[in-house]
Amino acid sequence: MGTSFPYLTVLPILEFFSLMHRFAIIPLSLSLHFIQAHAEKRLEFFESRIRPVLVENCYECHNSINKASSGLALDYKGGLLKGGERGSVLSFENPQESLLLRAMMHDISNLKMPKGGPKLSPDVIQDFERWISTGAYDPRESPPSPEEFADETSWEKTREKRKSWWSFQPVRMVRPPSASPQNNTHPVDQFLVHKMQNSGLSPNQEAEGITILRRLSFALTGLPPTIEQQDRFSALTEHSIHHAVEVSVDEMLSSPHFGERWARHWMDWLRYADSHGSEGDPPIPNAYQYRNYLIRSLNADIGYDQLVLEHFAGDLLPNPRINKQLGLNESVIGTSNLRFVLHGFAPTDALDEHVRFTDDQIDAVTKTFLALTVSCARCHHHKFDAISQDDYYALFGILSNGRPAQKVIEDPTVSKDHENRLGEIKTAVKKALAEVWKSPDLAEKILAQPPEENQEHADNFLMPWQKAHNFLMPWQKLRDLEGSDFSSEWNKIKKQVRESEQRLVSRLSTNYSFSWKLKHSSAYDLWPKSGTGLGKKPSKPGDFTIALEGNEILRNILPAGAYTHLLSTKQNGTLSSPRFVFEKGDLWIRVIGDKGSVVRYSVWNYPRKGTVYQRSSPDPLAEKWIKFNADYWAGETGYLEVTTNRDHPVEAGDAERSWFGVTEALLSKPGQAQPRDEIAEVLSPIFAEPLSKENQNGLRARYAEVIQKAVIAWEENDLTDSQARILNNMLKNDLLPNAKEKFPHCNELVNEYRKIEEKVTVPRLAPGVLDGEPFDQALFERGNHKKPAHQVPRRFLEAIDDTPYPKTTIGRLEFAQDLLRKDNPFTTRVIVNRIWHHLFGNGLVRTPDNFGKLGELPTHPELLDYLSQKFRSEEWSIKRMIRFLVTSKTFRSSSNPSSEAKRIDPQNLLLSHANLRRLEAEPIRDAMLLASGRLQLARVAEGKSEPSNSSRRAVYREIRRNSLDPFLSVFDSPVPSSAKGKRDITNVPAQSLTLMNDPSVLRNAREFANRHRSGDLEDSISMMFRNALGRPPSGNELASSLDYLNATNLNSSNAMAKLSQTSDKLKEVDGQIEDMIHPFREKILAFRGTKENAQSQPKPVLHWDFEKGLSDSANGIMCFLKKGAYLEKGKLILQDGGYAVTEKLPFEISSKSLAARVRLDNLEQRGGGVISIQSPNGAVFDSIVFAEKEPRKWIAGSNGFRRTQSFGGAPFEKEADRNFVHLTVTYGGDGTITAYRNGEPYGKSYSTGSHLYKKDDCIVSFGVRHLPANPQRLLVGRIDEASLYDFELTAEDILLISNPDTFVDQKQLYESLPSKLQRTYSKLTEKKSALEKEIRRMRENMAVSDKPELQDLALALFNMKEFIYLK
DSSP, X not given: OTTTOTTGGGHHHHHHHHHHHHXXXXXXXXXXXXXXXXXXXHHHHIIIIIHHHHHHHTTTTBOSSSOBGGGOOOSSHHHHHHXXXXXXXXXXXXXXXXXXXXXXXXXXXXXOSSTTSOOOOHHHHHHHHHHHHTTOOOOOOSOOOHHHHHXXXXXXXXXXXXXXXXXXXXXXXXXXXXXXXXXXXXXXXHHHHHHHHHTTOOOOOBOOHHHHHHHHHHHHHSSOOOHHHHHHHHHHTTTOHHHHHHHHHHHHHTSHHHHHHHHHHHHHHTTOOSBOOSTTOOBOTTTXXXXXXXXXXXHTTOOHHHHHHHHHHXXXXXXXXXXXXXXXXXXXXXXXXXXXXXOOSSOSOHHHHHHHHHHHXXXXXXXXXXXXXXXGGSSSSOSSSSOOHHHHHHHHHHHTTEEEEEEEOBOTTSXXXXXXXHHHHHHHHHHHHHHHXXXXXXXXXXXXXXXXXXXXXXXXXXXXXXXXXXXXXXXXXXXXXXXXXXXXXXXXXXXXXXHHHHHHHHHHHSOXXXXXXXXXXXXXXXXXXXXXXXXXXXXXXXXXXXXXSSSBSEEEEEOSBEESOSSOTTOOOEEEOOOXXXXXXXXXXXEEEOTTSEEEXXXXXXXXXXXXXXXXXXXXXXXXXXXXXXXXXXTOEEEEEEEXXXXXXXXXXXXXXXOEEEEEEEEEOTTSOOOOOOTHHHHTTXXXXXXXXXXXXXXXXXXXXXXXXXXXXXXXXXXXXXHHHXXXXXXXXXXXXXXXXXXXXXXXXXXXXXXXXXXXXXXXXXXXXXXXXXXXXXXXXXXXTTSEEEEEOOOSOTTTOOOOOOTTSOSHHHHHHHHHOTXXXXXXXXXXXXXXXXXXXXXXXXXXXXXXXXXXXXXXXXXXXXXXXXXXXXXXXXXXXXXXXXXXXXXXXXXXXXXXXXHHOTTOTTOSSOOOEEOOHHHHHHHHHHHHTOOBOOSTTOSSOBOTTOOBOGGGBOOOTTSOOHHXXXXXXXXXXXXXXXXXXXXXXXXXXXXXXXHHHHHHXXXXXXXXXXXXXXXXXXXXXXXXXXXXXXXXXXHHHHHHHHHHHHHHHHHHHHHHHHHHHHHHHHHHHHHHHHHHHHHHHHHHTTSTTOSOOOOOSEEEETTSOSBOTTTOOBEEEETTOEEETTEEEEOTTOEEEEOOOSSOBSSEEEEEEEEESOSSOOSEEEEEEEOTTSSSEEEEEESSSSTTOEEEEEGGGTTOOOOTTOXXXXXXXXXXXXXXXXXXXXXXXXXXXXXXXXXXXEEOOOOOBOTTSOEEEESBXXXXXXXXXXXXXXXXXXXXXXXXXXXXXXXXXXSTTTOOOHHHHHHXXXXXXXXXXXXXXXXXXXXXXXXXXXXXXXXXXXXXXXXXXXXXXXXXXXXHEEO
16 A cells, blocks of 8 residues: 555645635635644654654664565665565554554564564554554655664664663652542552552452461461461451551561571572582582571661672672671672572583673673663673663673682681781791701701611602702712712702703793792782682791691791691682683693692683693692693683682582692793702702812701701791792701600690690681672673674663773672662662562562563552662661561452452452462472471571471572472472572472372371371361461361261271280280299399499490590590580580590491480580581581480481481480480491480481491591581580490390490390290290280381371361462
8 A cells, every 4th residue: 555655644634725725714824834733743753653663673674774674674764665575564544454563563473573572562552553544654755874874773872762661760759649538548558549449449358367467477487377376366456457467577577587588589589509500510619608698687687788789799898797696707698699600511612601601690680689681782782671782791891700719708807816826836936946956066967867778769759849859969969979979979960950040040031921929929919819828918938837736846838929828727718810811831830738729720710620621739748830731721811720628619628627838820832941840949059159178078068057047047037938948848858856845845835836726717618709800891792702892891781870980990899889879770679579579479560580671561660669769768678668568458458359350450460459379389398397397497597508308498408400309399499590580380280299199298297197196186177277277177177077087087996996905915914024034133133243244235346434534445546625625523524615526536437326325404405416426527427416406306417417317206305404314326237227315215216328437537526416516506514425336236235235233135034044934934025026016017007197087187288279379
């Protein structure tokens, strides 16, 4: 149609003019004026309503310059009227049938415009329909020139247009509408009711009180209300429902479980995980610290603004938030979220991997805090939002600087007095040693030592550094030579030293691509570093370390460099070089350290080891050069890094003691001098001048002179690196007096040093980032990392402020501050919308992670802005906002929609009624555990992530990306790969199957039933309903339940009667046996009293009778007291944080028994271990533990509860605070674990795995579950004796060792009987055994729960829709 009537757009005007002329009723001047005004109005309509939409949404694919998809150009009138391959796009006869309109309305499945974007708003579509129906006025008479097209489609113009989108508009100051007739005084209700009334709706009535309570409890704590809470709420409602809600809200907000509930939401937003995924799925070391930090922060109601700062720049804050109670720098932990990225395994394209995980960071943080999809601008400007490609790379430059690291989270304000004292002791020790070492006689004594036999043969086995730095080498070669032989060998060695000196000079003058000497502050300052062991300045030559064990005084005397262990090997460190570009050649780094520390290079921040990602470890005896070939990575960017054992960003160890030192690093190209350990570094002083006499005496005098000068220089802190290496070589070869007994004063000092050093804190760590030198990131053309374009300054989003950040700053802190600025409209809107979503089931914006055009519009924009302003004005308090929202009538409304609501508002956008919503996976699991009585609610925000069999809340479950929990997954727990502000909600058969058949569900149902197996049946049913559903059963539910249970109860009664009869028979047989053997037992005991050791007990492999001291009586293994532990009156006293550990055990242990006699100071303590066997670092352990999982109950503790279950039916401890109790836990070879208390079985045994403790790799501890000791989980009490057996004790063994004065074993009893009574005794014991077996069979047949019908009821309650839904 467009091609047939090219002038159609002016026809209406001509027709109007013809009418005016015919009737001549309007003056001509007025007619022309009217025509002009009408034309201007049409032009304004096109320019304001039509052209901007075409430019933004259509020009990219349909233009006359470079792309006309389907032959259609929409950038000028002719192209629009001509149409394309599908024909005309405009229909003037029937505008609604226009192809352009149908494409806009998404009426055609394969033709939805704009492509890949959301459907245009109804207002825009209405504008186009109006435009077409009035002739489609279009002033664009000719195609644009390339310059005109570029100007019209420029990003600047596009951005300004897109900034008109609602979310980019400033947050408005809004007042609630006036109170409605229903007297809705709460601002939330006023906003909502006002909009409902305008739509012809009224709000629902309030729900029942019990429904409101359940909704409130799950929303705030993630747990169902207890029966006590239900009763209290019911009593409070007598005043008013509003009063009951307010009181309950305050109680729940102050509950520690509030933080657990809301931390889980936060973890969804930032895709929390305990592992990195991909091949091997390596752990994220210490990730759990972030989860615990969130829980603590939310419980303490730390302002959201503070948390935002901490999440981006907690390690950069000038005044970090310190938790004095726990001794933690909480702010630093916030940046852990930047490390929850996925890492591929050994990528051959490291930059591609770097781009991918930096993109992951950008996606997560911008969705979480801005609800914008900034990562969509990686390859081009955002297709729909005012986000440029430069915005993406501005943030990329900020985040890509952060190198994966472990950050110290200890309170930095804690007194350093112990460090000062250690330094003072070092100074005193140095002075005492130097006084002896500088004696002129010392050299004579050293040189007078006879040569070792087969010295030349022994030299063949020395490491290169040992050969190069052998200070006595000239003496060893010349000591037996005279005359010309001496001179010849002297000159030969001198020549080697001069050649070595030339190589050193050559290396120092070589123009390497990069080279750093860490002795110089100018180089040291360039290396990013973290940890407690690395100082602000490099150490000077001659700094040294005190030996922390053994008979030595000093361990090392060191050249200048960077060292972590100058005070303690507990202090940690990460040291990484500035960024550099790899070139063909070799990377060299000179290090010293323990074998557990790691030396590596990183390419584009990649943290894992792999085929082309080499790593190595130092040597603890002396510095050595480590070489990495760099050819493969030529042209890529990276850095060198050295870490102590626990500080590797991914493959971290668990050694509490680790250390390293670095002196130099460089990159040598092919043909350049390569570094090595040079003999000149220790021998140049010997050959600095000719000998006064070229013989032994002259050489002896030279050695004396060099040694004395070195010692004096050391004493005066004026040592050279060469002199430091000389002294260290002599120290390592036992040439310098260094034994404690030779220096009584030093002995005292060293003992004091070791005692203080033992108290040095092993720093706690959390994932984080280590920043290098700030840099601006190059934009990658079309997102291709192989095509870098211009560099983009680090800054915030240009739609808000495009001012670059200072060149000297990283930008993380500035970006965080920009998130909080008042003219940023996103941050407050996003968080209050998230809070609303989690309270009401849907956000005011139903796409909480996307406030852009692909997201949904806010249903109540004025309310959203009102809440945003309120949130900022009330100190960014999450708790206050939650309290404000849940005290509204809207939160209390019924979930049953009215007929009007179903018709007018089927999606409940106006919130006239509450949303019926399913609980998330974690509350479903926790509710089952709570109903069963198994849920462990203690230890809030404590401990590492838990294994799958843990009974703690689901928020503490370990989240391994490659093996997600199947129960949680089936109920839509998110995959931690991207921000998830709104969980998927599915309804699939797997969920029903899981609730019916999952072993954990069945176990919970069984335990749930067991809790109600006694008492009145009707009361049991009522209590089960209240525990599971938060309400009593209805009349029909109660009647149906009773009918079912009574129908099956008859069978149960018959079985119980039979069981009672059999038990009576067993008691009768027991009485007969006891009557028979009693006289003979008394005779044996009387005889035993006259004969020492008549009855032999099982022999422990270790036994401590603390009456006799700290050494075990079986193998002499020594026990060492820690902190406040001490011996008193033959007891090991464990108080004031005290505990005890042994030296390493010289044998392996698999099957075993732990036994101890203990008395507790109180029964309220939790989690202390009586006796434990464990690996030296505590990573693996088995222990007798008090009240860890349940108050006042003993368990067999183990690492991550891997071998821990409750001893079913075990009683609560009631007397261990008054009397000593004897405890034994046995570990069978088949994995069976059994407990005994005072010789009697303690609960039911269970089967699990076992662990082999290897020789010289395990210890025993007392008073602590495992090392490192947690001050909040130490036993407080006293131990009388303790034993470790290397086999599983029998029940008779345990009766004997627990009651040695009264126990007589069956064999001895049997042999004491006359032959006639022996036959009778045998028959009675056989009858007893048969009766016991029959009783066990009957109990098993009756039910595991003793009431199978109650278990069925429990399972039925778990499967009710009401159990997993909030109504």
